[in-house]
Amino acid sequence: DTGVSQNPRxxxxxxxxxxxxxxxxxxxxxxxxxxRQTLGQGPEFLTYFQNEAQLEKSRLLSDRFSAxxxxxxxxxLEIQRTEQGDSAMYLCASSLDTxxxxxxxxxxxRLLVL
Amino acid sequence: xxEVTQIPAALSVPEGENLVLNCSFTDSAIYNLQWFRxxxxxxxxxxxxxxxxxxxQTSGRLNASLDKSSGRSTLYIAASQPGxxxxxxxxxxxxxxxxxxxxxxxxxxxxxRP
Numbered sequence: 001d002t003g004v005s006q007n008p009r010x011x012x013x014x015x016x017x018x019x020x021x022x023x024x025x026x027x028x029x030x031x032x033x034x035x036r037q038t039l040g041q042g043p044e045f046l047t048y049f050q051n052e053a054q055l056e057k058s059r060l061l062s063d064r065f066s067a068x069x070x071x072x073x074x075x076x077l078e079i080q081r082t083e084q085g086d087s088a089m090y091l092c093a094s095s096l097d098t099x100x101x102x103x104x105x106x107x108x109x110r111l112l113v114l
Numbered sequence: 115x116x117e118v119t120q121i122p123a124a125l126s127v128p129e130g131e132n133l134v135l136n137c138s139f140t141d142s143a144i145y146n147l148q149w150f151r152x153x154x155x156x157x158x159x160x161x162x163x164x165x166x167x168x169x170x171q172t173s174g175r176l177n178a179s180l181d182k183s184s185g186r187s188t189l190y191i192a193a194s195q196p197g198x199x200x201x202x203x204x205x206x207x208x209x210x211x212x213x214x215x216x217x218x219x220x221x222x223x224x225x226x227r228p
Contacts (some may be wrong), residue, residue: 004157033215042118042203042218043158056215091157102148103216105158 002026004106006092012112013082020078021109025094032075033103034067035091036060043091049075050097082113116141118206120219128227129196135189135222137204142182146207148216149178149189151200158203162189194226 005024013019025032030051035043046065047057051072061067064082069075079086089110093103117140127133137147146165150158162171162178164187170179177190187204201223205216 006157040123040220042205042220044218045215048215093158102160102163104160105150107157110155 004092004094004104006090006106006109008109009107010110010112012114014114015084016081018078018080019082019111020076021090021092021111022074022076023092023094023106024074025092026104027073028096029094029104030072030097031095032069033093033095034075034077035093037089037091037108038087046077079111082111084113087111087113116144116206116208116217118204118217118219120202120204120222122222123220124223124225126225126227127194129194131194132190132192133194133224135191135202135204135224137187137189137219139185139187139206139217141206142185144182144206144208147178147180147187148205148207149176149187150203150205152203152221153200161202191224196226196228199224199226 007022032049034046036046037043045058046061047067048055049069052069064080067077089108091108092106095103119138148163149161151161152158164171164180175192180187201221203218203221205218207216
């Protein structure tokens, strides 16, 4: 499978715990995006990498959130001290650095904070 | 601030009908406009991408149009089939730059009745 993959697909955690999600983009894509989607809403932009550089972060990304892409390939999104409001689908997308810039999305990680 | 709106939030039509989904955006200075499909609990699949210099794009039974001056885009689905049932999201691309990101609408949940 050469598409974007995300792990785990589902995560249930207790409030206050830390969680980490992984995204593996399409191999030749140098741009990687994280989004959050709540029920009945469209995805909201969280952050964006060009290769290993994190170029933009949304105001939605509080201090409890951190994202990395250390070698410009896979990326991790960590949420510390989770809160019930963090419950959502976390989507990763990747694209080529071209003017076309079609984003290809992974299946998402659904997080439930109890 | 760009806002993307999709009306209606839900639509149910009998199989075989042609239908139009609507998307409006407040800031006409967009770089591109994308339409996505999302099946329940899944990630997004890109359907069509229209660059700001283009007026429409076609793929099979799908045709997307873009009118920047009026801030509108439509997705036309011909001869609808039950397999077309899904949520359709439009997203306005901000620009080709290091701060590039896309703003999503909340989607139209489409149900095709056999």
